[in-house]
Amino acid sequence: MAKGTSGSCWNRLYTDAAIIRSLASLDASTSRDAIARLDRAIIIAGAVGQGRLDLILSLIRRIQTEFLSSESLLTESRLSSAHCSLSPHLQTSSHDIPAIDPPSSFMTFVQSLRNRPFLLRKYATSWPAINEHPWSSTAYLRSVAGPARIVPVEVGADYRTDDWMQEFMDWDDFLSALEPTSHSTKVLYLAQHNLLMQFPDLNKDIVIPDYVYTCPPPPEDYPQYKPPGNDEQLVINGWLGPRGTISPAHTDPYYNFYVQIVGRKTVWLAPPSVNESMYAFVDGMDPNSTTKSNPASNATSPSMSNTSRVDVFTNPQEDDTTRSRFPEFWDYVVPEAMSATLEPGDMLFIPPGWWHAMRAEETSFSVSMWF
Numbered sequence: 001m002a003k004g005t006s007g008s009c010w011n012r013l014y015t016d017a018a019i020i021r022s023l024a025s026l027d028a029s030t031s032r033d034a035i036a037r038l039d040r041a042i043i044i045a046g047a048v049g050q051g052r053l054d055l056i057l058s059l060i061r062r063i064q065t066e067f068l069s070s071e072s073l074l075t076e077s078r079l080s081s082a083h084c085s086l087s088p089h090l091q092t093s094s095h096d097i098p099a100i101d102p103p104s105s106f107m108t109f110v111q112s113l114r115n116r117p118f119l120l121r122k123y124a125t126s127w128p129a130i131n132e133h134p135w136s137s138t139a140y141l142r143s144v145a146g147p148a149r150i151v152p153v154e155v156g157a158d159y160r161t162d163d164w165m166q167e168f169m170d171w172d173d174f175l176s177a178l179e180p181t182s183h184s185t186k187v188l189y190l191a192q193h194n195l196l197m198q199f200p201d202l203n204k205d206i207v208i209p210d211y212v213y214t215c216p217p218p219p220e221d222y223p224q225y226k227p228p229g230n231d232e233q234l235v236i237n238g239w240l241g242p243r244g245t246i247s248p249a250h251t252d253p254y255y256n257f258y259v260q261i262v263g264r265k266t267v268w269l270a271p272p273s274v275n276e277s278m279y280a281f282v283d284g285m286d287p288n289s290t291t292k293s294n295p296a297s298n299a300t301s302p303s304m305s306n307t308s309r310v311d312v313f314t315n316p317q318e319d320d321t322t323r324s325r326f327p328e329f330w331d332y333v334v335p336e337a338m339s340a341t342l343e344p345g346d347m348l349f350i351p352p353g354w355w356h357a358m359r360a361e362e363t364s365f366s367v368s369m370w371f
């Protein structure tokens with residue numbers, strides 16, 4: 001779900017303070033802390049300010065070379081570990097997401113295709129992220145970062161539950177926890193994070209599709225659409241986690257090209273016209289309440305007001321309360337909803353305002369491009 005942006009003067013102050021503090025009394029014993037502080041300036045404050053991101057990245061490299069170059073990064077493992085090859089059938093959707101041939105022109109995309117989701121199967125199979133520099137290789141993912149880097153991680157399978165939290169974690173430890181040999185019992189999800197800004201070598205492994213630069217007008221059913229507010233009007237996020245990580249059904253206000261790089265992921269979609277039957281969270285609401293809510297009205301908690309309380313990955317045969325708790329969902333949403341399981345190389349298009357939920361069928365790495 002799209003996060004808000006916070007005041008840029010504080011972000012600049014945070015960034016500059018992090019740079020100064022990491023250089024003060026820098027030696028071998030403080031080098032890891034210094035790198036973590038610089039990473040937090042990227043992650044929390046977006047490393048704002050003229051030339052600050054490049055400065056921070058080159059400082060991190062210098063500190064790694066000076067103090068941590070002896071640390072081995074060579075541990076190799078493949079992330080993807082197929083558990084089953086069958087695509088799960090969702091009880092909560094009635095249609096397949098249409099798989100089409102690539103639009104014949106940008107005009108076709110902007111004029112007629114931008115209003116509904118579609119799937120371009122195998123669109124990205126020739127990307128370096130799938131071939132020359134496979135993002136399924138933990139040795140490669142370690143090498144683009146170098147030692148002592150930290151990343152933001154969600155702990156817990158689903159952000160609607162009480163035991164869910166976010167924390168910073170060592171990138172190496174996070175990758176180790178994803179490896180098939182790991183004994184980690186926690187569900188860790190690196191979600192909605194601009195990993196390509198933090199590890200810019202990854203940028204050369206993807207090919208941003210030109211559709212994101214076509215400045216499409218608002219779709220017919222979402223007139224309030226505006227592109228992201230950054231200079232490029234484009235936000236790229238990475239999503240990396242083990243089998244079972246779930247993003248519950250929610251809406252974002254942007255167009256989205258979503259590319260599956262490693263593993264398989266099941267996607268569920270429903271149009272903005274079903275908003276009233278999605279049982280979105282409303283500020284102050286008891287999460288177990290079954291009251292229907294309109295996500296556009298009187299919601300004061302922006303972070304959850306566009307998130308549904310319905311578990312769209314439920315199986316009504318196993319959970320017999322779901323039909324009685326959310327009757328309108330079953331009556332009005334399920335007939336409109338569509339789903340698909342994405343394979344590496346598949347690219348999905350989601351228009352703004354569409355409800356979407358994702359579940360990783362195995363260790364999964366995806367990239368979203370909001371525009």
Ligand SMILES: O=C(O)CCC(=O)C(=O)O
Pocket residue numbers: 001191239246247252256258356358359366368
């Ligand atoms: O991959 C996921 O878990 C969620 C992706 C998503 O919500 C998005 O791309 O907007």
Ligand SMILES: [Fe+2]
Pocket residue numbers: 001002250251252356
């Ligand atoms: Fe989303």
